[in-house]
Amino acid sequence: MIENVVFKHFYFIEYIYKDLCNRLFMARESALSELTLRRYEKPYNLEKRELMRKICLSLGLLQPGDSRDVIVDVLLVLEDARKKKEKLNSFDIVKKVEEERKTNNVEVKGIAESNIRRQLKRLRDLMLVNKEENLYWINEFESLKNLFEAKIESFVIPQTIERIKDYLAELEKNS
Numbered sequence: 001m002i003e004n005v006v007f008k009h010f011y012f013i014e015y016i017y018k019d020l021c022n023r024l025f026m027a028r029e030s031a032l033s034e035l036t037l038r039r040y041e042k043p044y045n046l047e048k049r050e051l052m053r054k055i056c057l058s059l060g061l062l063q064p065g066d067s068r069d070v071i072v073d074v075l076l077v078l079e080d081a082r083k084k085k086e087k088l089n090s091f092d093i094v095k096k097v098e099e100e101r102k103t104n105n106v107e108v109k110g111i112a113e114s115n116i117r118r119q120l121k122r123l124r125d126l127m128l129v130n131k132e133e134n135l136y137w138i139n140e141f142e143s144l145k146n147l148f149e150a151k152i153e154s155f156v157i158p159q160t161i162e163r164i165k166d167y168l169a170e171l172e173k174n175s
Helices: 002-025 050-058 069-085 091-101 111-127 142-173
Strands: 129-133 135-138
Touching: 050 069, 050 135, 069 111, 069 135, 091 111, 111 129
Parallel strands: none
Antiparallel strands: 129 135
């Protein structure tokens, strides 16, 4: 009887140990960061919204052919606020996005506050937007061009390339 209990405890401890080892030493399957970049034709005589749409497509914030493009208007609203050095709360952003879409004769959908906050989170993840006390603004009120160069081109892309090289070097060692 006692041997049976000890035997069961041994297998339970072995199971816990293996599970812990797997959790500690297994490679993460979810990406630490993700970036999609697309190259389009040179901008020529585009209206402001279409230009921002191409920027969103180029940065992977919008998928080609996607009609759910509220992120374009969110970024337009934040860009206008940047020029005035304004910080906006999510309710103001929703209101201004609705106005922007009406001005540009775009269907007024996808502007629920929860969706706007989700788009703001995506912009924050890309290090383009800051948030403090439910106020949002373009990082350091800097131009999007300068932010792209400082945050993405100089920081995210080199780190990503280095990690890919680490995996390639590891493959070389294992071959």
